Amino acid sequence: xxxxxxxxxxxxxxxxxxxxxxxxxxxxxxxxxxxxxxxxxxxxxxxxxxxxxxxxxxxxxxxxxxxxxxxxxxxxxxxxxxxxxxxxxxxxxxxxxxxxxxxxxxxxxxxxxxxxxxxxxxxxxxxxxxxxxxxxxxxxxxxxxxxxxxxxxxxxxxxxxxxxxxxxxxxxxxxxxxxxxxxxxxxx
Amino acid sequence: xxxxxxxxxxxxxxxxxxxxxxxxxxxxxxxxxxxxxxxxxxxxxxxxxxxxxxxxxxxxxxxxxxxxxxxxxxxxxxxxxxxxxxxxxxxxxxxxxxxxxxxxxxxxxxxxxxxxxxxxxxxxxxxxxxxxxxxxxxxxxxxxxxxxxxxxxxxxxxxxxxxxxxxxxxxxxxxxxxxxxxxxxxxxxxxxxxxxxxxxxxxxxxxxxxxxxxxxxxxxxxxxxxxxxxxxxxxxxxxxxxxxxxxxxxxxxxxxxxxxxxxxxxxxxxxxxxx
Numbered sequence: 005x006x007x008x009x010x011x012x013x014x015x016x017x018x019x020x021x022x023x024x025x026x027x028x029x030x031x032x033x034x035x036x037x038x039x040x041x042x043x044x045x046x047x048x049x050x051x052x053x054x055x056x057x058x059x060x061x062x063x064x065x066x067x068x069x070x071x072x073x074x075x076x077x078x079x080x081x082x083x084x085x086x087x088x089x090x091x092x093x094x095x096x097x098x099x100x101x102x103x104x105x106x107x108x109x110x111x112x113x114x115x116x117x118x119x120x121x122x123x124x125x126x127x128x129x130x131x132x133x134x135x136x137x138x139x140x141x142x143x144x145x146x147x148x149x150x151x152x153x154x155x156x157x158x159x160x161x162x163x164x165x166x167x168x169x170x171x172x173x174x175x176x177x178x179x180x181x182x183x184x185x186x187x188x189x190x191x192x
Numbered sequence: 193x194x195x196x197x198x199x200x201x202x203x204x205x206x207x208x209x210x211x212x213x214x215x216x217x218x219x220x221x222x223x224x225x226x227x228x229x230x231x232x233x234x235x236x237x238x239x240x241x242x243x244x245x246x247x248x249x250x251x252x253x254x255x256x257x258x259x260x261x262x263x264x265x266x267x268x269x270x271x272x273x274x275x276x277x278x279x280x281x282x283x284x285x286x287x288x289x290x291x292x293x294x295x296x297x298x299x300x301x302x303x304x305x306x307x308x309x310x311x312x313x314x315x316x317x318x319x320x321x322x323x324x325x326x327x328x329x330x331x332x333x334x335x336x337x338x339x340x341x342x343x344x345x346x347x348x349x350x351x352x353x354x355x356x357x358x359x360x361x362x363x364x365x366x367x368x369x370x371x372x373x374x375x376x377x378x379x380x381x382x383x384x385x386x387x388x389x390x391x392x393x394x395x396x397x398x399x400x401x402x403x404x405x406x407x408x409x410x411x412x413x414x415x416x417x418x419x420x421x422x423x424x425x426x427x428x429x430x431x432x433x434x435x436x437x438x439x440x441x442x443x444x445x446x447x448x449x450x451x452x453x454x455x456x457x458x459x460x461x462x463x464x465x466x467x
Contacts, residue, residue, distance in 0.1 A: 029226070029229065029230055032226075032229060033222075036222065036225065040222045040225070041217075044218045044221050045213035045215070046213070048212065048213050048214075049209055049213040053402065054215055055346040055402035056402055057215075058221060058224070058346075058352070058353070059402075061221060061225075062225045062228065065225045065229070066225060066228050066229055066232055069232060069234065070232060070233075070234055071234075071235050072234060073234055073235055130204055131204065131207055131211060134204055134205060134207075134208035135208045135211060138209070138212065149205070150209060153205050153206050153209050154209040154213055181200070184205070185199040188199055
């Protein structure tokens with residue numbers, strides 16, 4: 005049943021992509037609607053800034069629309085969007101460094117009171133340390149961790165989403181996890 | 193020992209990532225993105241058959257072009273060797289007229305050492321910025337003349353996008369009121385014979401981290417001016433379009449060094465149409 009469902013979605017997407025490649029905006033809207041939340045949440049987690057995430061996600065999706073006639077294999081659509089999103093996030097991070105150094109450990113204070121009492125909960129402190137460590141990773145590492153741990157995609161789907169063989173995805177996921185652990189140790 | 197202790201549990205990682213990704217629903221985002229796509233043309237499909245060429249055929253063509261370019265360079269270099277050497281007269285100021293940028297204007301370019309000209313006709317701006325040699329190194333100072341076909345700022349507080357008014361005084365007011373940006377009080381004067389507003393800003397003085405102005409234009413994914421630097425701006429209307437002339441640098445100290453050069457360029461500008 006599940007296989008049939010996945011196949012049906014793939015067929016539906018292939019048909020929508022074919023129409024969108026011909027300039028059909030409705031088809032593109034139908035393609036993007038179920039993906040928008042994931043794209044935006046991924047950008048938000050990578051960039052840690054709502055406005056920058058909104059811009060990066062929007063640029064990635066509009067780029068996908070512009071260049072859609074180039075896409076040969078409809079099965080690679082998700083991987084393709086992820087590549088564009090990764091590039092946009094990289095550009096946004098470079099841009100942010102140019103504009104202003106942001107102290108990531110205090111970034112979440114932005115917009116709130118600067119003088120706050122520390123949360124006494126160890127759990128909260130640990131979460132904050134992981135969030136700070138996450139922001140030290142490369143965008144590639146952040147992306148694969150998000151696909152697997154935030155969006156809950158199985159390894160096969162992660163591999164499809166980033167356009168690599170499953171063995172490579174497994175190895176990259178492990179490396180990203182190790183990089184995060186090392187960053188976390190540095191945070192502590 | 194330490195290595196045996198779990199450094200990071202799945203539950204902790206999942207919780208941290210959920211918090212990082214938390215935010216408003218994607219409804220506004222979907223609306224924004226589809227509206228932008230609706231007014232953005234897709235890449236021409238004529239190029240598609242080219243991509244289907246065999247890689248070897250492409251390599252042959254590229255190699256042939258490279259060889260032709262090398263031969264042409266060698267010929268030109270040989271010709272140069274046979275001519276008398278140039279005199280050591282100082283470089284003359286380079287005068288130019290924008291092509292592709294509307295509204296068109298004439299200008300005297302600043303000395304080219306260390307500067308890169310921004311003259312891509314696809315972009316709604318013209319100007320000069322520090323030449324960094326690429327590699328992701330960002331320029332630290334520049335001067336840009338930009339023409340607005342729309343104006344959108346990021347709400348502050350908040351993160352959505354909001355359309356703002358484009359007339360110079362309204363634009364400045366809305367960027368401050370809705371976009372949380374901070375400028376000095378605008379001074380009304382004239383520029384190239386037209387009424388204009390002059391204002392300054394200090395780096396990092398805005399209320400929200402993202403201080404940019406989306407100005408429309410034909411950039412593939414939207415053109416915007418970053419305004420979180422130190423800067424000195426002139427706003428005026430030319431041919432019914434709002435034009436922003438912005439001399440900027442990463443810090444106020446760098447701006448002070450850069451302004452004399454940038455000002456020479458800015459005050460050499462004459463728009464082709466007369467007020």
